[in-house]
Structures are given as structure tokens and as C-alpha cells.
Amino acid sequence: MGQFSVVGLGNAIMDALVRVPTDDVLEQFELPRGQMTPVDDARWNEVYETVKGHGVEMASGGSCANTIAALGLMGAEVSYAGRIGDDDMGQAYTESLAEACGGHSLQTTSEHPTGKCLSIISADAERTMLTDLGASITLPGLDPFDERIRESEILHVTGYLLLGEPMASRCMEAIAIANQEEILVSIDLADPFVVNLCRDTLKHIITEFADIVFMNGEEARSLLGCDPDEAAEILSEDVAHVIVKVGSEGSIVRNGSAVSRIGIHPTNAIDTTGAGDSYAAGYLYGLSQGWTPARCGDLGARVASLTVGQVGGVCRDRQALADAIAAAGT
Secondary structure, rough: OEEEEEEEEEEEEEEEEEEOOOHHHHHHHHOOOEEEEEEOOOHHHHHHHHHHHOOOEEEEEEEHHHHHHHHHOOOOOEEOOEEOOHHHHHHHHHHHHHHHHOOOOEEEEOOOOEEEEEEEEOOOOOEEEEOOOOOOOOOOHHHHHHHHHHHHEEEEEEHHHHOOHHHHHHHHHHHHHHHHHHOEEEEEEOOOHHHHHHHHHHHHHHEEEEEEEEEEEEHHHHHHOOHHHHHHHHOOOOOOOOEEEEEHHHHEEEOOEEEEEEEOOOOOOOOOHHHHHHHHHHHHHHHOOOOOHHHHHHHHHHHHHHHHOOOOOOOHHHHHHHHHHHOOOO
């Protein structure tokens, strides 16, 4: 048994979440509704100044960080590595992550501002995101996180790391360490546009290194050009745990030839941010406890439901998470 149940490497991005009653600001700045738009620091702050009067909630974010934070809040021993700026937002990020996880493996730089994502949440819970990656994509090396990997049971990464250097190299270095130490490798494909840009690299990671793969139906089609069931079957030839999320239909969990169909746990959706990240957290928590894949998937669905029923990519209600753990698979 390792010191850590799960460790994660990701792009450390501060989430700024704001709910707006109308889509006027999206029209004003010509923002594609429901999509992510990359911006620079100046543009980010221009839009932020326009919406901040609606009330903004700040929390540590980034897909992998959301998963690791949720695991920490569920009581798992975890550690997260990424890079932040030496600024107020970086300090806030550190405090938010430490509150959830009890510690971290963050690196700090004075050369770039902390990465940040402004999530504008419409009345129907749809989110439109503006992302300034800042310091998050500049990690120069893994040390001392390489030792955290060796002390873990599972390494979790996402496809976002593969979009450019130096993070793509850091991702492959982390996976190589985990492979050498016979530590399970978990990867979330992240987004269809990531799959389209990094298809060959993702296929290589999945077939050669991955033990757990998370994706949604659209990502499955982008990766393999087939429906979710067929994609799960194909990938199960190389991967022990294949999870395909199919929206309101729940998820498909495949472990070898065994297939489980996991239903959703309905909730009043307020903010869809982090639903997939939370599902991954629930699944990995169950896996670290030796649960069956079906039970892991049920916990994933429960944690995802808790997350979309509130604002923010991580449910920080420890009692609600404990209740979800107790109820999973029953």
C-alpha cells in the first residue's frame, strides 16, 4: 500500500464562478455559449470586471485538481502537482487545495500569473468559460512530485496536459515513473477537442500504459469513430477499467468482458462544472478501497450529482460525500 491513494498532475487553474440571470454579457463580448474560449490576462480581467457584481466564488480548479480535491474531501490520502504564480490568486489556490487535500505538491513561479478560468453560469446551468492558462502550463520538472508518484497507488492525469510543451513531456515522464513502479495509471480524455488534436498520443497512452480510462460518448466517437458501447468493448482489450459517460443515460463501466450500466442520480442542476471530474473522483475512491467496478461507478454518479447540484467544480460538503460513500452500491 502506498502512502497516497491517488496523486494527480494537472494544469493548476483558479476557478472564478459567477451566475448570471441573462446572457447579455455573452452577447456583449461575443462569447460562444457553452464553450471554452482561451484569452490573455487583459481580456480575462475585462470580462471579470463586468460580471463580478453578480458575486464571484473562487476555488482551486483545473480538471485533475477537481478530481484530486474531491478525493481529499472524501477522506482519501492524495497529492496534486501543478504550477501557480507568486500572486494573490496563487495563494488563494494553495489555500483552497490544501483545505481539501491536507497538502499539495504545487510549484510557484514569479514569471507568470496564476492560471484562471472564469465560468459564467447561465440560468439553465450551462457554463461558458474564459481561460487564461498563465503559469499552469509552464511546469519545468516533476521534482519533488516524482517521489509522490512512487509513494502512490494510482496516478491520475487528463488529456489537457498533452496540448503543448512542457506539460506534455511532464505527463509522459509521470506516466513512465508510474509504469516503472507498477502503479496504476488513470487518464481522463478531458474534451473532444483534446482527442481530435492528440488522438495518436492518447491511443498510445491508453494501449500501452493506462489501467483506467474516463471519457464521454462524444470523446469516444472522436477517439475511435464508433458508439460508446463499441468503444468500451474495443478499449477493454487493453485497459482494465473503461468508463464511458453517456449523459442522462448514465455511464457504461467495462472491466474485461463484464459490463455494468450505471444510472444517474437525479438532482436540480445548478452548475455542470466538474461533473465528469467528480465522477472520476468517486470511481477512483471506490477502486482504492477494492470495490467492484459497478459500485465504483455508482459512487462516481452520486458524487457527480452532488457537484452539479451546487455552484463549483467540487462538492465541499464532507458529510454529503460521506453519505454518498455509505450509500454507493446499496
